[in-house]
Amino acid sequence: MPAPLLSKHEVLDRLMESFRSHGYDGASLATLSERTGLGKSSLYHYFPGGKEQMALEVLAHLSEGLAPTFRAVAEEPDPRRKLDRMLKDINALYAGGKQACLLERLAASVDRERFGASLRAMFDGWIGAMTGIGRAAGLSASVARRRAESAVVRIEGALIVAAGTGDVGVFRRALDEIRTTLLRPEAR
Amino acid sequence: MPAPLLSKHEVLDRLMESFRSHGYDGASLATLSERTGLGKSSLYHYFPGGKEQMALEVLAHLSEGLAPTFRAVAEEPDPRRKLDRMLKDINALYAGGKQACLLERLAASVDRERFGASLRAMFDGWIGAMTGIGRAAGLSASVARRRAESAVVRIEGALIVAAGTGDVGVFRRALDEIRTTLLRPEAR
DNA sequence: GTCTATACAGTGATAGAC
DNA sequence: GTCTATCACTGTATAGAC
Numbered sequence: 001m002p003a004p005l006l007s008k009h010e011v012l013d014r015l016m017e018s019f020r021s022h023g024y025d026g027a028s029l030a031t032l033s034e035r036t037g038l039g040k041s042s043l044y045h046y047f048p049g050g051k052e053q054m055a056l057e058v059l060a061h062l063s064e065g066l067a068p069t070f071r072a073v074a075e076e077p078d079p080r081r082k083l084d085r086m087l088k089d090i091n092a093l094y095a096g097g098k099q100a101c102l103l104e105r106l107a108a109s110v111d112r113e114r115f116g117a118s119l120r121a122m123f124d125g126w127i128g129a130m131t132g133i134g135r136a137a138g139l140s141a142s143v144a145r146r147r148a149e150s151a152v153v154r155i156e157g158a159l160i161v162a163a164g165t166g167d168v169g170v171f172r173r174a175l176d177e178i179r180t181t182l183l184r185p186e187a188r
Numbered sequence: 189m190p191a192p193l194l195s196k197h198e199v200l201d202r203l204m205e206s207f208r209s210h211g212y213d214g215a216s217l218a219t220l221s222e223r224t225g226l227g228k229s230s231l232y233h234y235f236p237g238g239k240e241q242m243a244l245e246v247l248a249h250l251s252e253g254l255a256p257t258f259r260a261v262a263e264e265p266d267p268r269r270k271l272d273r274m275l276k277d278i279n280a281l282y283a284g285g286k287q288a289c290l291l292e293r294l295a296a297s298v299d300r301e302r303f304g305a306s307l308r309a310m311f312d313g314w315i316g317a318m319t320g321i322g323r324a325a326g327l328s329a330s331v332a333r334r335r336a337e338s339a340v341v342r343i344e345g346a347l348i349v350a351a352g353t354g355d356v357g358v359f360r361r362a363l364d365e366i367r368t369t370l371l372r373p374e375a376r
Numbered sequence: 377g378t379c380t381a382t383a384c385a386g387t388g389a390t391a392g393a394c
Numbered sequence: 395g396t397c398t399a400t401c402a403c404t405g406t407a408t409a410g411a412c
Binding site for chain 3: 216217218228229232238239
């Protein structure tokens with residue numbers, strides 16, 4: 001979208017990075033301007049709705065960025081490899097537990113109500129994708145769904161605890177736990 | 189501490205409530221002043237260090253508020269009842285999943301580095317208390333500790349996902365999962 | 377499209393009267 | 395101890411030149 005420096009893709013990447021590291025309330029237009037290299041005016045040219053619109057578009061951008069992972073997971077026939085692919089991409093997305101989650105940052109913001117619908121859609125899509133992995137492994141719908149929800153819960157929680165304790169090992173152990181439990185056969 | 193209206197205990201309660209609902213960055217001195225009924229000057233009279241000091245003292249206040257629970261859990265002889273007591277108090281603290289966690293809010297703030305040591309101590313204390321429950325049930329130190337960490341991770345994550353999806357059922361299910369798995373005998 | 381300049385409310389924080 | 399008034403600054407957001 002800008003003729004000159006950055007593509008819209010790159011701009012959204014940098015905005016996302018800013019929101020993730022500073023939080024939505026903590027990211028000022030000054031930081032956003034600095035990180036993107038765009039003046040405040042240019043920022044408003046692209047996002048007339050201000051910070052709120054930026055966050056909304058960043059959410060959509062993240063959703064698009066996640067699509068290839070979800071697609072690859074859906075197309076991979078082997079359940080075990082579905083899960084490995086998902087966990088690998090998640091580990092990369094959060095830089096091994098060092099990077100915060102955009103969804104959490106927005107869910108904790110003062111404008112959270114404005115993001116409600118988008119956040120819900122993102123969480124549901126994510127849990128849905130994890131549910132699909134369990135289903136492919138032969139789990140019942142209810143168990144697959146319950147475990148998927150638990151997996152997403154652990155990932156979000158691990159990021160918090162890792163940040164709070166300064167120990168990214170928490171995140172690694174959470175992923176390991178998911179790896180060894182998500183597809184475990186149901187007891188009967 | 190104030191001769192007139194509110195005790196320091198009550199002031200800290202209200203500050204905590206403000207930080208939890210608005211986030212650290214989202215809670216302005218104006219809101220803090222309104223919620224406590226204290227003018228900004230009075231606020232600075234009690235907390236010369238400003239917002240940062242308020243958050244630090246609120247953390248200490250929370251720690252004191254949690255002490256009775258931890259003590260009761262430690263003194264209760266039956267492991268099962270230890271756990272039930274802990275989960276009951278946690279459920280109350282977070283209002284069944286409707287209230288955010290102060291630790292998360294501070295860990296996500298722009299001033300997070302200033303809270304680092306206190307946050308780490310709080311998380312460690314919490315995980316330690318949960319570990320004690322597992323130990324009392326005969327679990328090995330390593331398993332008890334791993335499960336305790338996982339429990340705290342789930343609680344934090346469930347609060348995020350519950351807020352993001354608008355479904356407090358997530359929180360209830362997370363507590364249920366902890367109730368049924370934390371003390372499970374180790375496989376051999 | 378991007379720049380400089382700026383409006384104006386709100387921010388954290390302080391001073392001094394009472 | 396609390397008030398009113400105010401500080402310097404940053405916040406989001408716009409206007410208008412180029």
